[in-house]
Amino acid sequence: MFGIEINLMLIKNMFKKLYLMAILGASVACHATPGEPIKVAGSRNLEPDEQQAIVCKEVTGMITNYNYKKIKLNDSISTVIFNKYIKALDENHNYLLASDLKDFDQYKTQLDDDLQAGELNHVFYIYNVYQKRFTERIKYSLEQLNKDYDFTQKETFMFNREDQPWISSVSDLNKFWDKRVKYDLLNLNLATPDVNKNKETLKKRYENIITQLTKQNNQDVFQTFMDAFTEAIDPHTNYFNQSNAAQFNIEMSKSLEGIGASLQSENEFVTIKSIVKGGPAERSKLLTIDDRIIGVAQGKTGDFQDIIGWRLDNAISLIRGTKGTTVRLKILPKGKTTTNPKIVELVREKIVLQDQLASKEIRSYNLNGKPVKIGIIDVPGFYLDYKALQAGDKNYRSISRDVKLIIDSLKAQKVDGIVMDLRQNGGGSLPEAIQLTGLFIKTGPVVQVRDVKNRIEQDDDDDPEIAWNGPLAVMVDRFSASASEIFAGAIQDYGRGLIIGTQTYGKGTVQSAIDLDKVIGSSFSKLLAGIKEKTGQSVKVTPGSDQQVSFGQINLTIAKFYRISGSSTQHKGVIPDIQFPSAIPLDKYGEDTEPSALPFDMIAKSNYAPVGSFTAAIPQLKSLHDARMQTNVSYKNLLEDIADYKKRDAEKIVSLNETELKKQHDEDDAKLLAHDNARRAVLGLKPLVKGETRTKDKDADFLKIEAGQILTDYIGIKK
Numbered sequence: 001m002f003g004i005e006i007n008l009m010l011i012k013n014m015f016k017k018l019y020l021m022a023i024l025g026a027s028v029a030c031h032a033t034p035g036e037p038i039k040v041a042g043s044r045n046l047e048p049d050e051q052q053a054i055v056c057k058e059v060t061g062m063i064t065n066y067n068y069k070k071i072k073l074n075d076s077i078s079t080v081i082f083n084k085y086i087k088a089l090d091e092n093h094n095y096l097l098a099s100d101l102k103d104f105d106q107y108k109t110q111l112d113d114d115l116q117a118g119e120l121n122h123v124f125y126i127y128n129v130y131q132k133r134f135t136e137r138i139k140y141s142l143e144q145l146n147k148d149y150d151f152t153q154k155e156t157f158m159f160n161r162e163d164q165p166w167i168s169s170v171s172d173l174n175k176f177w178d179k180r181v182k183y184d185l186l187n188l189n190l191a192t193p194d195v196n197k198n199k200e201t202l203k204k205r206y207e208n209i210i211t212q213l214t215k216q217n218n219q220d221v222f223q224t225f226m227d228a229f230t231e232a233i234d235p236h237t238n239y240f241n242q243s244n245a246a247q248f249n250i251e252m253s254k255s256l257e258g259i260g261a262s263l264q265s266e267n268e269f270v271t272i273k274s275i276v277k278g279g280p281a282e283r284s285k286l287l288t289i290d291d292r293i294i295g296v297a298q299g300k301t302g303d304f305q306d307i308i309g310w311r312l313d314n315a316i317s318l319i320r321g322t323k324g325t326t327v328r329l330k331i332l333p334k335g336k337t338t339t340n341p342k343i344v345e346l347v348r349e350k351i352v353l354q355d356q357l358a359s360k361e362i363r364s365y366n367l368n369g370k371p372v373k374i375g376i377i378d379v380p381g382f383y384l385d386y387k388a389l390q391a392g393d394k395n396y397r398s399i400s401r402d403v404k405l406i407i408d409s410l411k412a413q414k415v416d417g418i419v420m421d422l423r424q425n426g427g428g429s430l431p432e433a434i435q436l437t438g439l440f441i442k443t444g445p446v447v448q449v450r451d452v453k454n455r456i457e458q459d460d461d462d463d464p465e466i467a468w469n470g471p472l473a474v475m476v477d478r479f480s481a482s483a484s485e486i487f488a489g490a491i492q493d494y495g496r497g498l499i500i501g502t503q504t505y506g507k508g509t510v511q512s513a514i515d516l517d518k519v520i521g522s523s524f525s526k527l528l529a530g531i532k533e534k535t536g537q538s539v540k541v542t543p544g545s546d547q548q549v550s551f552g553q554i555n556l557t558i559a560k561f562y563r564i565s566g567s568s569t570q571h572k573g574v575i576p577d578i579q580f581p582s583a584i585p586l587d588k589y590g591e592d593t594e595p596s597a598l599p600f601d602m603i604a605k606s607n608y609a610p611v612g613s614f615t616a617a618i619p620q621l622k623s624l625h626d627a628r629m630q631t632n633v634s635y636k637n638l639l640e641d642i643a644d645y646k647k648r649d650a651e652k653i654v655s656l657n658e659t660e661l662k663k664q665h666d667e668d669d670a671k672l673l674a675h676d677n678a679r680r681a682v683l684g685l686k687p688l689v690k691g692e693t694r695t696k697d698k699d700a701d702f703l704k705i706e707a708g709q710i711l712t713d714y715i716g717i718k719k
Contacts, residue, residue: 038125043132044214048120052222055551057118058520059226059239064116068452068509068557069234069598073112077232080596081115082108084228085126091162094180095133097173098166103129115229120222127221135213137177142206144181145199151658157183160652182656190662211268215311219243235594236509238555243313245553246320248513252428253385254353254397258320259327259346261287265312269294269332277354280346287344288334293319294341295330304330321348356380358402362415363705365712372715374708375410376419377403382428382436382483399428400435407439407467417471417711420487421704423501427482430510430561434459437490439467440497445606447486448562449510458564458606471718472497473711475704476574478584481505488574489563495612498621498714499574500707502582506591508570509598510559516551560598566605570598577618578625578710580703581642585649617717624713625706633682634702637675644671 037047064072071077086104090096107114107122114122157179158164167173181202188198219241226239240248250256260279261272269292272281281287295304296318307315321327329344358379365372379399388396403420410418427433434446438461450456474488474497485504491497562568571592591597614621629635655661669690677687679700 037121038128040125040128040132043128043135045128046124046131046216046218046221048124048218048222051551052120052218053118054520055222055239055516056115056120056226058516058551059554060115060229062514062554062556063230063233063237066452066556066558067233067237068559070452071233073115075109075112078109078112080232081111081229084232085111085123085225088224088228089127089130093161093164093166094176095137096130096166097133097170098168100129100133101166111229120225123225124218124221127224131213131216135210137173138206138209138213140174140177141181142203144178145185145203145206149182149185149195151182151186151189151656153657155179155182155656156653157656158653159183179656183654186656186658186661189658190665208267215309217311232596234509234557234596234598235591236507236511236555237557238511239552240555241552242550243317245515246317248553248555250353251381252383253387254356254381254383255385255388256320256351256353257323257348258351259329259348260351263293263312263316263319265315266292268309270307270310270312270315276351279351280349284344284346286342287331290334292332292334293329294332297328297330299326300328300345302328304328323348323350352397357383357397358399358406360406360410362410362413363708365709367712367716372417372712373413373415374417374419374711375406375413375415376421376704376708377406377410378421379403379425379436379484381425382430382432382487384429384432386429398435399432400439403436404439404467411468415470417473417708417715418468419473419475419500419704419707419711420497421475421707422480422484422488423475423477424479425481425484426479426505427484427507430459430483430486433483433486434461437461437487438463440469440472440491441494441611442466444494444608445564446490448564448566448603448606449559450562450603451559456603471711471715473707473714474499475707476501476504476576477580478502478505478582478586478589480574481507482509485569485574486561486563489565489567489569492574492577493563493565493610494608495610495614498578498614498711499576500578500710501576501580501703502584503575503579503586503590504569504573505589506569506571506573506597508561508568508591508600509557510561511555512558514554514556516553520551562603564606564608566602568600568602571600577614578621580706581639583638583642583645585645614714617714620717621710621713625710628706628709632702632706633678637678640671641675 037045039045060073082104086096086101104126107126110122114120158176159180161176167176184202184205185195185198188201189195192198223239223241223244230237230239259281260276261281262274262276264271264273272287272289272291272293274289275281275287293315294308295306296315297304298318298321305318307318319327319329325348327346327348329346330341331344332341358377360375360377363374363376365374382399384398385393385396389398407418430447430449437446441461442464443461445458445460447459448456449459472491474491476484476488476499480488480501481504485507488499488504492499560568560570573590587593655664673688673690679702680687
């Protein structure tokens with residue numbers, strides 16, 4: 001209901017605004033922001049458009065009126081937004097000058113007013129200055145490649161300048177970039193000691209950077225600024241432009257409609273890098289890896305659009321499309337010249353991203369001489385194909401449905417226990433977290449949700465069917481967040497399973513995904529058509545675009561969730577019963593590292609009955625685990641890697657002496673090789689030699705293996 005209430009309010013406000021614009025006439029509707037755009041001399045100036053001005057005002061209104069945090073914009077918030085925006089552009093203080101920052105200071109406390117007015121000229125002025133400085137630096141770097149370099153000097157380079165003052169003069173900035181170019185060249189030289197060849201490689205790299213910069217458009221600037229704005233309010237309220245919204249929804253559903261090929265931009269060509277098995281591209285037998293797409297046409301008779309040099313996201317938007325429609329591609333086969341390209345006609349289909357769905361494996365363990373089979377289910381995300389569900393597709397994909405099928409297959413294979421692997425699982429659908437929990441409990445509350453009006457709602461599992469009632473463990477790490485924490489927290493509160501791993505992320509907030517096209521898009525388009533009909537004047541919305549107007553999407557924080565124990569996962573996350581050392585730095589990643597994050601708090605607990613308890617078993621399980629880790633080579637290597645990371649992360653300066661830098665690189669490579677071979681020796685695998693390619697194998701993940709062993713220990717204790 002809350003999302004519907006927001007939409008109705010916005011629609012009412014938008015109709016009121018559109019009515020006033022129509023009365024005032026086309027001249028009002030044509031101006032995105034008050035005043036003329038601020039130009040930056042000597043650079044390609046990007047400018048905001050009317051569409052962005054409206055999105056800016058509407059998103060600002062939604063955040064200030066409906067965000068759970070109930071925050072009002074002021075000069076203090078404006079300063080935070082300003083600092084985040086500058087950091088997003090030049091985090092390492094490599095491009096902008098101190099004088100630029102002094103110039104920008106006039107906007108530091110102005111951005112709150114700009115957001116509410118839809119004024120974007122100041123934001124774009126800052127970006128255009130940055131773009132000018134960036135271009136100057138890369139062009140300067142290209143010029144330095146004509147110099148001779150001495151790599152025997154005792155010289156250092158400060159590569160991390162994030163905490164350093166802004167450089168005050170162009171001459172000092174030149175000195176920094178002299179060393180930066182030398183460092184880039186030295187790194188290439190360590191791999192291939194051919195200076196002339198490496199200079200040519202670096203020249204192409206720098207030229208490509210400039211080429212990519214010229215492809216930046218006003219949507220990139222707007223997205224960067226809106227990211228700074230929303231992150232200043234709270235870490236999980238986000239605005240997505242059209243292409244980012246499409247990608248977000250692909251991640252949520254694990255499916256898309258297209259030809260079944262992944263693409264990359266290489267040397268101005270859109271290049272096929274992988275082909276989905278069973279998709280239109282594979283079945284055609286006409287496309288191969290590294291083929292280049294140089295033209296796209298819609299339908300059987302549409303004209304081809306040349307896409308050489310295009311931005312990748314723009315090219316993808318032409319190639320993707322509605323299931324059942326036809327797209328024709330002009331293909332330049334790998335190794336061929338631009339003459340005589342071939343034409344490939346494909347019918348788009350729904351492509352399921354199989355490699356991103358739940359999967360399983362079975363591992364065998366020994367318990368007092370008897371074999372124990374542990375099923376391990378990889379849960380990569382709480383996905384739900386909502387569009388297919390709404391369309392009535394009985395075979396729609398969701399994590400709970402997929403895991404249910406996997407559990408059925410594991411039971412048929414007579415496993416003794418199941419480990420749910422939620423590491424790196426950033427969450428997804430809240431209803432799916434409830435459904436997944438319901439596979440392991442009979443009925444009862446799963447999560448509590450408090451909305452912006454402080455109303456508390458309890459979400460229950462009402463299905464009495466239990467898919468698995470045997471021994472259960474849940475693996476988590478620092479990147480297990482949101483829906484993962486709801487599931488792990490509920491399993492822990494019920495005493496249904498062991499939680500194993502590291503402290504989770506601590507994201508205890510709920511977002512509502514609001515499609516701005518549905519809220520304001522159609523009304524705005526009708527208004528523009530009406531203005532053109534009455535005045536004969538066209539209103540330009542997105543410069544250089546003939547595509548339909550799109551306002552994007554906002555994920556708005558509307559509520560906070562709590563465990564059935566009454567404790568919030570916000571900030572604190574879920575603390576495992578058996579803890580592993582974290583390869584992910586806890587002081588750099590997690591909700592408690594976000595300055596704008598909501599605080600931890602508690603509410604009354606739900607009325608629920610635990611179904612078990614691990615309290616008595618945990619000390620013995622920890623003791624057995626610790627004993628194994630004393631002699632585990634991979635565990636020892638992990639601790640060393642964590643210590644090495646902390647040491648390297650604190651470093652800000654690197655040597656520009658070739659002998660010294662090579663020695664450091666060789667030591668790092670030797671240590672990595674030794675770690676790999678120590679692990680391989682334990683597994684009975686052939687050792688690698690220096691330079692040999694490392695291949696992934698399922699036995700490489702010793703923490704997953706150990707989680708299965710801990711569950712095996714528990715089975716033994718229970719018996």
